[in-house]
Amino acid sequence: MDFLKRLVSRITKRSANDGVWDAAFTTYPSDIVEKAFLDNNKEWVFVAVDKIAKSVSSIHFKVMRAQKSGDDVEVFDGPLVDFLETPAENLTGKDFVYLNTVYKELTGNAFWEKEKRDNLRPLIPTLMRPVVHAGRISGFKYTEGVVERTIPVSKVLHDRYVDPRRPYWGVGKLEKIARWVDTSSYANEFLRLFFVNGAQFGGFIETEEETDTRIKLIKAGLANEHVGVNNAHKIAVLPKGSKFSAATANMSDMQFRELDEQYRDKILSGFGVPKTLVGFMTEVNRASAEASEYIFSKYTVKPAVEDLIEFLNVSIAPMFDETGQLYFAYDEFVPENIEAKLKERELALGKRPYKSVNEVRAEEGLAPIEGGDDVPEPQAPATLPPGDKTIKATEKRAKALPKRFRSQVRKEAFIDDILARATEVATEHIDPDEHAHKKFTGRVDDHEKLIEDKTRDFNNRQEREVVENLARITKSVSKGDILDQASEIAIMVDMISPLLRGLMIEQAIEEYAAQGFEGSFDVENSSISRAVELAAKRMAQSYNDTTATLLKNALNDGIAAGDSLLQLTHRVREVYAFSDEVRAKALARTESFFIANEASKEAYRQSGVVKSIRWYTAEDERVCPYCGPIHGKVIGVNETFYKKGDVLQGEGESTLKLNYRAIDVPPLHTNCRCFIRPERIDIG
Structure with a gap:
């Protein structure tokens, strides 16, 4: 491992001196620069980003119509629904979500140009540069090949993970874990060259020749006959007076497996993807696998979905609906926390039985038994905590009220509940x-x-x-x-x-x-x-x-x-x-x-x-x-x-x-x- 550490140290030191990174907006030196973010969507970066993007695009997005009663209804026709199906030319709704997510995960930015009839066109984020005046974007410079054009702000929809250093711009996860990705890439490239150069380490030729021409001929002959995978393990014949000395390092010194696993885990964790979800099942049982799925859905996918929904409702919905009644939403997808659900159900029922023995047996695939169709009676009567009905009755109403009135409604319900319980206590002398x-x-x-x-x-x-x-x-x-x-x-x-x-x-x-x-x-x-x-x-x-x-x-x-x-x-x-x-x-x-x-x-x-x-x-x-x-x-x-x-x-x-x-x-x-x-x- 010490050998590889020295190797990586030399490589990173070289890249830091090459002047290829933007010191103003990068935390530390890396070969991954802003213009090359999309080019680095490979290996473990691709595995992580693809997993997130496919998970987000698999969510069922829908259009809802707000109702005064609070019972909002789903809409199945109209321009917003059409947008979810074909948001851009040659792109399906899933393509749009996948592309938007990939762009944001890698670069922190996703850009969509508004064309005629409100059609959208994806813009490559690494080709976009902001035109900034007084801390605000006044336009964009977009360069395709040798052609550069200016796009007005009003023609661009910009979705981003806000960069605290540049609030008008975005920052992706890749920039923050660039050195982890560098190290993983260097190690893989080193291993590739190891096989290309003959599947064994280089060495030194000791010769009595003194002329540069003869030395170059010896090296060229050996390289022609013994370098490369196809030439591996051939028997070499050296010129008279020459001796080959192999380098002392060997594969076990490199510990490539340990290094690859270490930086694989770092990269996956940087993107918030548990390794069990990309096929690594060592020391994993069903409980831990379900826990990984729950954590990934709740803490990685859901924030991305919520962020996308906010972008759709702020930037897309107003393009098609002037009434403000329609909005984008999604079906809940985070797996249930069974333990919490059972606990809440138990409390709601006052720990009273709610299933018969035969109902439980049927769920387990067992045959019914005699006398098992009745739900057991509770040993003692159970009552709901005082005031629950008051709070529950107002929740639905409060949701339908304008925001400025909601806190007042809840406050009034809370006060009524306290007064009711105080009256009950005073009456019963408890x-x-x-x-x-x-x-x-x-x-x-x-x-x-x-x-x-x-x-x-x-x-x-x-x-x-x-x-x-x-x-x-x-x-x-x-x-x-x-x-x-x-x-x-x-x-x-x-x-x-x-x-x-x-x-x-x-x-x-x-x-x-x-x-x-x-x-x-x-x-x-x-x-x-x-x-x-x-x-x-x-x-x-x-x-x-x-x-x-x-x-x-x-x-x-x-x-x-x-x-x-x-x-x-x-x-x-x-x-x-x-x-x-x-x-x-x-x-x-x-x-x-x-x-x-x-x-x-x-x-x-x-x-x-x-x-x-x-x-x-x-x-x-x-x-x-x-x-x-x-x-x-x-x-x-x-x-x-x-x-x-x-x-x-x-x-x-x-x-x-x-x-x-x-x-x-x-x-x-x-x-x-x-x-x-x-x-x-x-x-x-």
């Missing part, structure tokens, strides 16, 4: 915080039991491995001798993370709905993944560190006492018995309360109207001397109650040092039962 705490605790309890069971499973596996390794212990041990901390932490994180995520999503959706916030909670928000990842890692590190400390102390005590292997085994089993009985339960209660409180806080953040939160205790005789004094404490929704390392004063001289984490939400300590409530809601 403490709303106490009522919310009971529902919160009940929701957490179900997940807490799952986390506790998973932690015991983790303990059981770990116990077996520790016992199996006891025979190798002959002297005092450290924590690292007993457990592979990194491995155990990773296993626990993988085991617990799905449970924490499930609880966080459920609590956030419930709290969002219970408060009557506008719209719905975004379960795909990256804050959820970050919160779960941080909580799982912190919990796994702390739990395994404590386990290793307990085992170290127990085993060292046994070794010092001269215990037999059987007695050491008994000490280990006592540690895990304590972990199963006490620590697993405490961990499950503490971490489930934390992630549920974090979920409520995320719901408040997403609402955009909650400005502060309040600490609420269980308000019973079990409230501890540390939590009691902070009951009712209010902070901003993005602030923390206490910093990590703060020390709280309890009764008498007792203190509590907060060394586990900063306290942005409860719990304050192990087995804490506190939770947060929204304090200040700003709706105007």
